Amino acid sequence: MYLFTAIFIMAMVTYIPRVIPLTCFNRQIKSVYIKSFLYYIPYAVLGAMTFPHVLYSTSNIIFAGVGVAAAVLLGYFKRNLITVAVIAVGVVYLCNFFFAA
Amino acid sequence: MKYSINKEAVRAEVPLPVQDYLRGVKKGLPIGLGYFYVSIAFGMMAAAGGLTPFVAAIISMSNLTSAGQFAGTRLILEAAHSIEIALTVFILNIRYFLMSLSLSQKIDQKMGKMKKALIAFGITDEIFTIASLEKGLLTFEFMIGLITLPYIGWAAGTYLGARATMLLSPLLQDALGIALYAMFIALILPAARSSKAVLTTLFIAVVISCMFKYIPYIRGISSGFAIIAAAMIAAAVAARLFPIKEES
Structure with a gap:
């Protein structure tokens, strides 16, 4: 029950910002401050969501750190999402495979 | 005067509903392929956390968004409170408000509210980008065509990704935690x-x-609220320090 309630809530809070402006609104936001805030929000959320939690996303914090280093390096050089994800997972997997007790 | 210009534009850009739909489908193909691959990773993440392929697919089919549903699913796996889930996912999706607003200026004004509400479901970063680059008014048929393949790709990739995880070794499943x-x-x-x-x-x-x-x-503060607080403070400070210039 919790599961489907949570999924329903997710679907609603995803749909609401998509549907309200398109159906009910026909003028532009003028405030530069609000526009700027909305522009920066996704980056801020992704940053706060990733750090420090990424370090606890696998069973070993050091292996996770190595995976983060790989992802940061590849991300910096603008590799696409899938490449970065696959290589980060591969690096952690290799650490798991060779070094895990 | 303005009315007659619009009418001509519509007549020039929109020959037949079916053709318009197919034009949208064609433009949606690369997005659909990209979504297929990304959603495989989502399916794997969901299944690694213990969700069934069916539930993972339901999430993708009802949300159709990347960051928001990744974050929401992670919170579900942590058994977070519904309010945390709602706030975190909502805040990640605030950007859709701006995209929807921008599309409202570009959409065929004669379109009914129900049709607009249906199109609104398909507003993602990539679909919005392609739609914004279109010349002329956006029709209902074109938008539905544009959304078709990305929707199928997102749902199918999620299901297959979740199915594949069940075959994976525990070491690899552990490593998949970092994918998102x-x-x-x-x-x-x-x-x-x-x-x-x-x-x-x-x-x-x-x-x-x-x-x-x-x-x-x-x-002691829960991770969901910590994320919201951190993000809102950061964005508020950044908006003060670096107001964005007027953009299209």
């Missing part, structure tokens, strides 16, 4: 590299997020 975060890193770093403002936003958000994790007394 690696994608987040890949999403933010290119922007941070080319914009000092985005880099500053990230820096503030990460510092505050770490404070909520490690500093005594405030570290």
Whole structure:
């Protein structure tokens, strides 16, 4: 029950910002401050969501750190999402495979 | 005068509903392929956390968004409170408000509210980008065509990804925990590299997020609220320091 309630809530809070402006609104936001805030929000959320939690996303914090280093390096050089994800997972997997007790 | 110009534009751009739909489908093909691959990773993440392929597919089919449903699913796996889930997912999706607003200026004004409400479901970063680059008014048929393949790709990839995870070794399943975060890193770093403002936003958000994790007394605060607080403070400061210039 919790599961489907949570999924329903997710679907609603995803749909609401998509549907309200398109159906009910026909003028532009003028405030530069609000526009700027909305522009920066996704980056801020992704940053706060990733750090420090990424370090606890696998069973070993050091292996996770190595995976983060790989992802940061590849991300910096603008590799696409899938490449970065696959290589980060591969690096952690290799650490798991060779070094895990 | 204005009315007659619009009418001509519509007549020139929209020959037949079916043709318009197919034109949309064609433009949606590359997005659909991309979504297929990304959603495989989502399916794997969901299944690694214990959700069934069916439930994972339901999430993708009802949400159709990347960052929001990744974050929401992670919170579900942590058995977080519904309010945390709602706030976190909502805040990640605030950007759709702007995209929807922008599309409202470009959409065929004669379109009914029900049709607009249906199109609104398909507003994603990529679909919005393609739609914005279209010349002339956006019709209902074109938009539905544009959304078709990305929707199918997103749902099918999720289901297959979740199915595949059941065949994976425990070591690999453990390693998959980092996949979502690696994608987040890949999403933010290119922007941070080319914009000092985005880099500053990230820096503030990460510092505050770490404070909520490690500093005594405030570290008891749940991760969902910590993320929201960190993000809102960071974005508020960045908006003050680096107001964006007028853009299209």
